[in-house]
Amino acid sequence: MASQSTDASPMDSSATTTATPIDDHKQNLTQIISSIQKTLGTLHQLYLTVSSYNVAAQLPLLQRMNNLVLELDNMTRLADKCNIQVPMEVLNLIDDGKNPDEFTRDMLNNCIAQNQITKGKTDSFKSMRKHLLEELEQTFPDEVETYREIRTASAAETKRYVQAQSMLPNGDVKVKPEL
Numbered sequence: 001m002a003s004q005s006t007d008a009s010p011m012d013s014s015a016t017t018t019a020t021p022i023d024d025h026k027q028n029l030t031q032i033i034s035s036i037q038k039t040l041g042t043l044h045q046l047y048l049t050v051s052s053y054n055v056a057a058q059l060p061l062l063q064r065m066n067n068l069v070l071e072l073d074n075m076t077r078l079a080d081k082c083n084i085q086v087p088m089e090v091l092n093l094i095d096d097g098k099n100p101d102e103f104t105r106d107m108l109n110n111c112i113a114q115n116q117i118t119k120g121k122t123d124s125f126k127s128m129r130k131h132l133l134e135e136l137e138q139t140f141p142d143e144v145e146t147y148r149e150i151r152t153a154s155a156a157e158t159k160r161y162v163q164a165q166s167m168l169p170n171g172d173v174k175v176k177p178e179l
Helices: 021-051 055-081 088-095 101-139 141-165
Strands: none
Touching: 021 055, 088 101, 101 141
């Protein structure tokens, strides 16, 4: 009986890898960040070479220029694999010399304001419902009692249904994966 290796080489077509789209996205993003850092390092080296240029530095200058071109080409290839959506407002802020965190702060403040408006509307509807039920109870006490019984039964049925949907055949509960 021949022993089989448990290591799968990248060239082995029988090796199965289960890379999720999230893992691929993170890997692409990591590669792009690395490429940006290499490009910035190369630009810094070019700056140092050019700022203290002499004839003896011509070969290192050309090598660094070639490295910059190769890294920019690599960055372009990596960018084709990565789909990042950047709002135009952020780019405009950067063009204006402002901090892009201002955009994030403004969006967060707008979300908080909209949340408060929505919460106010929800509270108003709850208050109106409570007031209507009180008025209806004074006018039609039997019908309101029947309504409350129906609501209680419906809520209990909905709760049982939701719990049944999240149960697995072995009795375990399904857990939603966090993204």
